[in-house]
């Protein structure tokens with residue numbers, strides 16, 4: 001009988017640690033709901049003691065999730081565990097995820113503790129967490145570089161103390177597949193009470209080996225894999241959910257394992273996470289990249305047309321990618337739009353549907369045909385859960401050879417007052433951003449600007465993604481429009497609204513700041 005591998009999704013915790021990926025509570029809830037539809041077994045919703053926002057997010061996710069286990073991360077400290085237990089109190093199936101470093105490197109430089117002290121602290125943390133919940137996961141940070149005898153000793157002692165899941169992370173993404181799997185085998189063979197817990201792996205992708213390492217660990221006996229949608233996460237990211245799940249499905253012949261994932265929901269989940277975090281998916285990304293099922297060489301095209309399996313090991317429909325047979329036009333009407341949006345998996349409230357319909361008409365007027373990708377971009381734009389402090393009412397630009405790029409913007413502010421201002425810049429986008437800054441007066445630095453077309457063709461929608469930084473925090477904005485200047489203006493305002501939502505409205509003192 002094949003082994004059931006539990007999928008532990010940490011998009012909302014480790015994934016959110018990607019620079020600029022910060023999500024607000026409604027966005028986290030939207031992702032959590034989609035993760036449930038995707039069928040993940042465990043949702044790590046956050047690190048409750050790290051901030052009031054994270055606490056609130058774990059509380060709210062605990063409230064809405066029906067079937068999956070909801071997990072909160074803690075350090076091996078009583079206070080952390082008390083706070084996590086409080087945030088998880090509404091969860092139907094709560095899990096506390098606590099732990100401590102195990103490598104000599106972490107013990108010496110980060111924790112400044114002896115092995116014995118760290119072991120005692122870990123055991124105490126597990127016992128404390130078990131006072132609140134029956135399901136306690138223990139992470140052994142930096143297991144990839146830890147002494148194997150000490151690693152096995154800690155696993156044995158924390159299981160004895162009541163840990164039900166043991167997380168073996170390759171925190172630094174240093175291990176090679178055969179080497180890391182050797183650690184899992186050693187744990188399976190040498191820890192006498194290992195049958196009392198599930199062994200989990202948590203790999204980082206610093207050497208591009210996170211998925212390979214996780215697969216090898218499944219072969220060695222791991223029964224839980226920790227991963228994120230699109231592989232987002234600290235530095236180079238985590239094991240990518242879609243890759244590990246599809247590897248297990250496609251190579252069930254060798255792995256003799258399966259997951260509970262509804263693979264047809266994969267693409268939709270990937271798009272949602274990319275839209276909300278503003279982290280674009282690289283075109284050649286396995287499973288969900290724009291080119292993952294595109295064949296450009298004549299020989300390959302010929303082969304696929306004769307028989308798909310000649311060059312494709314996955315049917316795109318299995319991950320929810322459908323060749324769009326339906327394109328909408330301005331004459332399609334509201335009913336057809338609602339139907340198509342529903343088929344694409346969006347469940348929108350009436351007011352949001354109305355906004356999407358208005359934008360659809362606007363886009364359909366400019367473009368002859370509206371594709372699924374256009375609809376997704378419109379839905380992402382119009383259903384953003386960000387608090388809107390400033391709303392773009394109009395943007396007008398004059399630029400070209402031998403002229404000074406100048407922009408005028410009309411914004412509606414938080415108090416409903418409509419303000420118009422203009423400025424010039426080195427180019428049209430610079431001019432727009434300067435004009436916006438004159439009104440919003442919110443200190444920030446633009447650190448990234450990217451633009452891509454949503455579909456092919458000269459009339460395609462342009463999707464602009466930008467990142468702005470204020471102090472150490474990064475905020476992402478994204479918007480789509482057939483006019484790249486309008487898309488750029490809206491993306492900037494989206495990021496500014498996100499910043500204002502986080503830090504509060506601009507203060508009078510700041511109004512005097514040079515932007």
Ligand code: KIV
Nearest residue numbers: 014139141142169171
């Ligand atoms: O990479 C890591 O070690 C982690 C732990 C906190 C589980 O993310």
Ligand code: ZN
Nearest residue numbers: 014169171202
């Ligand atoms: Zn991690």
